[in-house]
Amino acid sequence: MIKRFMHAVFVFSLLAVNSAIADVRLPIHDKFQSQILSEKRSIVIQLPSSYNKDSKRKYPVMYLLDGPSNLSHTSGTLDFLSLSGEVPELIIVAIANTNRTRDLTPPLKNNKETEGGGANKFLDFLEKELIPYIDGLYRTEDYKIITGHALAGLFAIHSLHTRPHLFQAHFAFSPSLSWDEKSTVTDAINFFAKTPTLKNFLYMNIGDQKGQVRTAFDELSEALYNKKPNEFIFKREYFEKETHMTTPVIGQFYAYRELFANWAFPTANMGLGIKAAEEHYIKLSEYFGFHIPMSENTLNAMGYYHLVQKKDPKAAIKIFARNVMEFPKSANTYDSLAEAYEADGQIEEAIKQMDLAVGIVKKDISLFRVISEHRERLLRKQKSSVENNIEDKVIPTEQ
Numbered sequence: 184m185i186k187r188f189m190h191a192v193f194v195f196s197l198l199a200v201n202s203a204i205a206d207v208r209l210p211i212h213d214k215f216q217s218q219i220l221s222e223k224r225s226i227v228i229q230l231p232s233s234y235n236k237d238s239k240r241k242y243p244v245m246y247l248l249d250g251p252s253n254l255s256h257t258s259g260t261l262d263f264l265s266l267s268g269e270v271p272e273l274i275i276v277a278i279a280n281t282n283r284t285r286d287l288t289p290p291l292k293n294n295k296e297t298e299g300g301g302a303n304k305f306l307d308f309l310e311k312e313l314i315p316y317i318d319g320l321y322r323t324e325d326y327k328i329i330t331g332h333a334l335a336g337l338f339a340i341h342s343l344h345t346r347p348h349l350f351q352a353h354f355a356f357s358p359s360l361s362w363d364e365k366s367t368v369t370d371a372i373n374f375f376a377k378t379p380t381l382k383n384f385l386y387m388n389i390g391d392q393k394g395q396v397r398t399a400f401d402e403l404s405e406a407l408y409n410k411k412p413n414e415f416i417f418k419r420e421y422f423e424k425e426t427h428m429t430t431p432v433i434g435q436f437y438a439y440r441e442l443f444a445n446w447a448f449p450t451a452n453m454g455l456g457i458k459a460a461e462e463h464y465i466k467l468s469e470y471f472g473f474h475i476p477m478s479e480n481t482l483n484a485m486g487y488y489h490l491v492q493k494k495d496p497k498a499a500i501k502i503f504a505r506n507v508m509e510f511p512k513s514a515n516t517y518d519s520l521a522e523a524y525e526a527d528g529q530i531e532e533a534i535k536q537m538d539l540a541v542g543i544v545k546k547d548i549s550l551f552r553v554i555s556e557h558r559e560r561l562l563r564k565q566k567s568s569v570e571n572n573i574e575d576k577v578i579p580t581e582q
Contacts, residue, residue, distance in 0.1 A: 208232060210254065210277075215316060219308045220286075225279040226313070227251065228321070229258045231265075231272035236512045241473070242274045243326040244317060246309065246350070248287065248335035250277025253431060257330070260435050268480030270443040273328070276317055287331070287338040293364040302341050310349055324473040330354035330438070332431040334362070336387070340403075341367055343385060344374035351472075352384040354438040356431040357392065360399035368399050372406045381412035386438040390425035416441075445470075448481040453488035457505060460485065482506035483519050496527035507536075514540040514554055521557065530565045537561060 211228040227250055231242055247257055254277040264270040280286070288299030317323060329350040331339045336358030343353045344367075360368050375381075385407075389400045404419040411417055418441045425433055448463050460481055468475045482502055490499035503520035510516050517540035524533035537558035544554050 208234075215312075217308055217312055219304065219312055220281075222281060224281065224308075224313075227254060227277040227279070228317070229254060229275040229277070230321070231274065232262070233272060234274075234322075236510075239322075240476075241322045241324045242272055243324045243328065243471075243473070244274045244276060244314075244321075245328040245330060246313075247275055247277045248329070248331035248338060249280065249283070251279050253277070253330075253332065256432050257435055261439065264436070264439055266480075268447050268478050268484075270439045270446055271475070274317070274321055274323060276313070278313070283334060287334040288362060289337070289341045289367050289370075291363055292366045299362075302338055303345070305338070306342060306346055306349070310346065314349075326351050326471055326473055328352040328354065328442070330356075330435070331358075332356040333427070334359050337362055337367055340371055340385070340387075343383065344371040347378075347381060347383055351382075352442050353386070354434065355385065355387045356434040356438075357389050357396075357427050358387060358400070359396065360403060361395035365395075365399045365402070368403045371403055375407060375412060375415075376410070378412045381415040383414075384416045384442055386418045386420075386434070386441055388420040388422060388430050388434040388437070390422050390427050390430045392427055448478075448484075450484070453485045454493070457482075457485070457502060477509065479506060479510045479513060479516065482509065483515065486519055486523065490523050490526060496523050499523040500527060512543065514543040517543070518554060518557060521561070525561060525564075530561060534558065534561050534565065 208230055211230070212225070213228060214223055214225050216222075217224050233240070234242070245257070245261075247253055254275065257277075258275055261270065261273060261275070265272045282301075284299045285301040286305040287302060289302045291300040314327070327350045329339050329342055329352075331337075331354070333356075336355035337360060339350075339353045339355045340358055340360070342350060387400065387404060389397065392400075400419075404417075407417045408419075418438075420434070420437060422430060422433060446467065448460050452459055452463075457477075460477055464475050464477050482505060486499045486502035486506065489495045489502060500520065500523045503516065503523050506513075506516040507520055517536040521533040521536035521540070524530070524536060537554065540554045541558055
């Protein structure tokens with residue numbers, strides 16, 4: 184029974200993946216003049232696959248440093264996890280470099296480095312120019328993540344302890360914490376020691392690096408593990424088989440999972456019904472600080488739980504109907520509702536739902552074929568049922 188339930192969920196997931204693939208999202212390339220940096224800056228924006236399906240929905244934003252070289256794996260991992268309901272969809276803003284060392288390194292204190300130190304000015308650029316620019320163009324929630332690798336990871340940690348209000352989560356992959364004789368490590372430890380409560384998040388990882396880079400990483404992570412502010416979530420990971428260059432690829436997956444560890448509605452609670460799911464998303468909204476609607480994945484999985492495992496098509500119909508109401512532009516919701524109607528013997532209602540689904544996917548060849556095949560199967564079933572009813576009728580003969 185569990186296998187059948189999981190198979191049904193898998194089929195829905197396959198339809199969802201096909202739908203997302205069909206909804207091609209080309210990155211948006213943009214440039215604008217920064218008054219603070221006195222130069223033109225290039226950015227690339229990747230919008231969520233659902234962005235154009237709901238004009239009222241808002242999204243958290245990830246600001247991706249070293250953007251062009253990291254956008255493909257960052258957005259790919261996010262798409263995979265969000266399609267399965269493990270994490271939310273995000274708007275990704277990939278920031279291209281002009282002078283990487285200048286912009287991403289904190290002010291110099293020990294006179295050992297020969298260049299750099301412009302991180303505070305770059306933070307001004309983010310806070311006063313780029314973030315308002317993105318907020319003005321796109322539907323954004325007031326929840327922001329900054330992610331970076333090496334010097335960009337160093338910058339993410341510098342941002343956390345100098346402007347903790349600016350980003351609500353920080354990902355730092357193989358951060359160059361040995362920079363300027365570990366001055367950022369010292370400053371960060373002092374900040375955390377003086378901060379009793381900090382509702383924020385930091386994920387750090389490191390690969391096979393040794394020497395001062397490893398020493399600095401260990402020093403900061405041990406300090407946080409021994410004593411960290413209340414409500415502050417910190418996660419570190421060591422990937423001894425990864426190199427400095429591969430840590431952001433594997434780290435992005437784990438950072439998403441750690442930040443959104445409780446995002447998905449538990450499979451074990453599917454039998455508790457819609458009210459339990461609503462309470463789950465209310466708690467999520469309170470924790471993250473913005474409204475989080477119930478997901479299409481959750482309602483579909485719950486509907487299939489009642490349809491396949493509990494063999495209760497009427498309960499499934501109610502759940503799938505709610506999903507249609509919440510996500511009227513998704514062909515998957517109508518397809519699932521049709522399955523429940525079919526299981527309940529309501530073939531005509533099932534065909535009506537498939538007609539609606541066909542109308543949604545008619546511009547996509549692959550999805551149109553899948554949905555149409557389901558619809559044709561229902562029509563054949565309806566025809567066969569009518570023919571059987573005719574054969575079963577007893578026609579009296581004249582005496």
